[in-house]
Amino acid sequence: MFLVKIQNNHGKVILCDFGKEHLIIKNYDLAVIGGGPVGLFTAYFARLHGLKTVLLESLNDLGGQPEMLYPFKQILDIPVFKEISAGSLISRLKDDLDDSVAIVTGHKVADVTKNEDGSLTIDGEFQVRSLIIATGNGAFKPKKFPLKADAEASQRIHYFFKDPQFFAGKTVGIFGGGDTALDWANELAAYAKVTLIHRREQFRGMESSVQKLQDNPQVSLMTPYLPKSMEMAGGKLAICLKEVGQPDHLETLAFDQILVAYGFRADNRFVKKWGVELDHGLIAVSRSMQTSAPGIYAVGDACGYEGRVPVIGIGFGEAQIAVNAIMRDLFPEKTLTVHSTALSK
Incomplete structure (x- = not known):
């Protein structure tokens, strides 16, 4: 299998994997980077708005820190639930996704480049019209025990x-x-x-x-x-x-x-290669969750702004803001549905 560029019926150049048996076109409205709770909800909310979405997660499993570190923990600050275990929360969020969201695990995004038409190419494999970073604290590497061990x-x-x-x-x-x-x-x-x-x-x-x-x-x-x-x-x-x-x-x-449990080495510096600015180690965003790079947004604990509280519920709200902003940008001719009662699966 090798990567080629082809031109679709609308004259737009897209990236494809050309295999021996068939052609797979990896072309999306939105890529969500990060498969933790906020990334999962972001992909779900994007699907509600009809965005063709791909979710990219560097680990082999979805769920992020809640799934890896404390799946048994009862979380008390998720709206609607008086309490819910982290594992149950992740399970529900995964169940909300269906085949309309492409999920790619074990893929650590390394390269994002801007194309002449304003779209973004991710690692030479995915071409997207917009991107949401939901990577939390970045690199998921625990601080090691300081003593030598055989x-x-x-x-x-x-x-x-x-x-x-x-x-x-x-x-x-x-x-x-x-x-x-x-x-x-x-x-x-x-x-x-x-x-x-x-x-x-x-x-x-x-x-x-x-x-x-x-x-x-x-x-x-x-x-x-x-x-x-x-x-x-x-x-x-x-x-x-x-x-x-x-x-x-x-x-x-x-x-x-x-x-x-000495914590993790937080590192979101990799986004600087994509033209995204950081502020004290966090991704700087506007009120619409837009980063300094056109077409790239950030939500959850990856981003920072005055007064932000690092809880999952806040990240859910930021995901809604970002997706709505993307809808206005990509489809200015559409009347945007913003009321919860008007959204349906």
């Missing part, structure tokens, strides 16, 4: 998990002090003996989560401590911890498994 130890160090039963009956150490670490500790306390190690006395997560941990006899809190050294001993990970501010105060704890 092959045996590495098998006991985890940065994600989906099935709490894997840790049943084990002694588990969790390193970190944000919402992810707190959520993991609260979830695994029903299955395992948990120790939460954080470098500060205060946690960065929700106070209600901290209180729940403090009241749970299955959870021990080690603060303020940092990992100093590690070795395998008796089939367990023996980790030496040093107290912050007290370098001579060391404690060694043994774990069957450890989870590391």
Whole structure:
């Protein structure tokens, strides 16, 4: 299979994959980059407006951080639902999509170029009339545990998990002090003996989560401590911890498994190659979610503006704003449907 350019019946040049048996034209109104909750909703809302849409996700599975990090977590700030697990939310969002949305997983977008007619070419494979970036915090790479680990130890160090039963009956150490670490500790306390190690006395997560941990006899809190050294001993990970501010105060704890929640290295700098400007590491957008590059929009935690709150519900609203702006731009002759009661599948 090789890439060729052909001219359609309207005289427009489009990119195609020319195979031995048939011709596949990859031509869309809109590409959504990012398959997390906001990206999934963006593709769904675009479909409601009749936009021919392709969704591109760098991971092999859809769902982003909620699916990878905390599918069991109950989310409390999604409109309509008093509470819904992250896994259920992603499942519902995926179910909303049908065959009218092309989904491509395992595709990390590298190159976006502007064509003479104003369209955009993505990685020489897709030609689109508009683009919405919904990549969240960018590169999905966890910050690694700072201690050297051999092959045996590495098998006991985890940065994600989906099935709490894997840790049943084990002694588990969790390193970190944000919402992810707190959520993991609260979830695994029903299955395992948990120790939460954080470098500060205060946690960065929700106070209600901290209180729940403090009241749970299955959870021990080690603060303020940092990992100093590690070795395998008796089939367990023996980790030496040093107290912050007290370098001579060391404690060694043994774990069957450890989870590391030191966060992720946020990186949206790749969009600068596409002519998209950043503001303090986030994509700068207008009130219509338009970036500095014509035809390219950004929604969700990838973008930033004064007063923005980084929650999923806000991203859903931004997706609607961006899609409406794209509709006005691509189809100025159409009367735009903007009322929820007027939209239908």
